[in-house]
Amino acid sequence: MPRLERLSEVNRQTLTSFPCLERDTAPWQPMQQDLAQSRLALVTSAGLHLRGDRPFISNPKGGDTSYRVIPATAKAAEITQSHASIGFDRTAIYQDINVSLPIDRMQELAARGVIGSVAPNFYSFMGALRNPRGIVEETGPEVARRLKHEGVDAVFLTPT
Amino acid sequence: MVCVLANVFEEAGLCTVTIAMVREHAERVKPARALFVPFPFGLALGKPNDAALQHRIMAAALDLLQKPIGPVLEDFPEDEAPPTLLQASALPKRDDVKETDAADELTALRAYYERWVKDHRGRTAVGLCGIPQRRWRGLIRFLQAYARGEEADMKERPSDVSLEQFIRYGADDLKAFYYEARMAQRPSTPSEELHTWFWGETAVGQLLPEVGRRMAASEDPAAKAVAFGIAR
Numbered sequence: 001m002p003r004l005e006r007l008s009e010v011n012r013q014t015l016t017s018f019p020c021l022e023r024d025t026a027p028w029q030p031m032q033q034d035l036a037q038s039r040l041a042l043v044t045s046a047g048l049h050l051r052g053d054r055p056f057i058s059n060p061k062g063g064d065t066s067y068r069v070i071p072a073t074a075k076a077a078e079i080t081q082s083h084a085s086i087g088f089d090r091t092a093i094y095q096d097i098n099v100s101l102p103i104d105r106m107q108e109l110a111a112r113g114v115i116g117s118v119a120p121n122f123y124s125f126m127g128a129l130r131n132p133r134g135i136v137e138e139t140g141p142e143v144a145r146r147l148k149h150e151g152v153d154a155v156f157l158t159p160t
Numbered sequence: 161m162v163c164v165l166a167n168v169f170e171e172a173g174l175c176t177v178t179i180a181m182v183r184e185h186a187e188r189v190k191p192a193r194a195l196f197v198p199f200p201f202g203l204a205l206g207k208p209n210d211a212a213l214q215h216r217i218m219a220a221a222l223d224l225l226q227k228p229i230g231p232v233l234e235d236f237p238e239d240e241a242p243p244t245l246l247q248a249s250a251l252p253k254r255d256d257v258k259e260t261d262a263a264d265e266l267t268a269l270r271a272y273y274e275r276w277v278k279d280h281r282g283r284t285a286v287g288l289c290g291i292p293q294r295r296w297r298g299l300i301r302f303l304q305a306y307a308r309g310e311e312a313d314m315k316e317r318p319s320d321v322s323l324e325q326f327i328r329y330g331a332d333d334l335k336a337f338y339y340e341a342r343m344a345q346r347p348s349t350p351s352e353e354l355h356t357w358f359w360g361e362t363a364v365g366q367l368l369p370e371v372g373r374r375m376a377a378s379e380d381p382a383a384k385a386v387a388f389g390i391a392r
Contacts, residue, residue: 058325
């Protein structure tokens with residue numbers, strides 16, 4: 001994000017008072033092996049999904065906490081965005097999906113041997129939720145189970 | 161949001177690394193490993209079509225996976241003056257742009273839009289509302305009627321999509337069509353100029369804030385929730 005001091009007062013206030021799930025300690029899962037032996041998945045909150053999949057909605061009750069599956073083999077032309085917010089510059093993702101979901105960069109990292117392999121599926125949520133409870137209690141753990149079932153060692157998370 | 165997800169995943173036994181765009185939120189939510197990037201919203205990986213920069217950001221983030229203890233929050237060292245995301249309210253309202261111009265304007269942009277799609281191997285952000293583009297003059301007339309406060313609807317609206325969501329998807333499609341057409345017409349235009357053109361000079365850029373105003377004034381929370389994503 002632009003640093004807070006660079007934003008308008010209204011934007012700064014909105015972000016400063018945005019509800020966060022604040023915590024004192026962080027859960028920590030240590031890496032068990034080198035990156036070059038690890039399987040990585042992308043998970044994003046950019047509201048992306050396959051063209052033809054159900055778009056995300058603007059939910060008055062704190063946001064849409066559902067998720068969509070994007071096969072790692074999906075081409076940029078097969079993925080679209082239905083994020084409910086217009087508080088970000090869409091001209092970037094119109095030009096290049098990698099700016100939010102680095103699908104091509106991941107394949108390049110695997111081809112170069114920097115990472116062991118790319119997971120079969122990526123997952124997408126909608127960001128800017130005022131109430132992420134559904135994600136913490138339901139859809140987040142569900143996606144975690146799917147990622148583990150797909151042999152994922154580490155997850156690279158990208159916001160909008 | 162991604163910071164919250166990171167904590168959910170770590171608790172489930174997955175290693176995570178997160179790109180953080182609001183440093184202050186990452187400090188509070190404390191995801192296991194986060195790389196703060198000082199770029200504007202919409203530019204998590206720095207810049208479109210700059211694979212080298214995107215790789216530098218990914219490398220800096222992936223390095224954090226090797227840290228022995230955490231939580232870790234590091235700053236990506238490169239910085240740039242962000243482009244300004246201009247919204248409709250930042251530009252003067254153009255009363256001289258007539259309603260009837262919108263459909264003709266759309267038709268005039270079509271060749272540029274088609275060039276964009278061809279040049280990007282079929283990739284387009286258009287395609288949420290489900291209305292075929294040959295029916296978009298009808299979509300514009302529907303939005304104009306809605307903005308005037310009439311009881312408007314389109315028979316093609318899918319039955320499982322509410323009127324308000326349908327309008328949002330239509331508005332997103334129109335924006336994507338206009339911006340992509342303009343980027344094909346004038347390649348390398350800075351985003352600030354694209355926003356100034358769309359909200360300041362086009363008939364659709366005048367229509368969407370009117371649609372948003374009707375939604376924002378609605379008693380229905382479902383309509384209000386959508387309004388903020390149409391224009392502001």
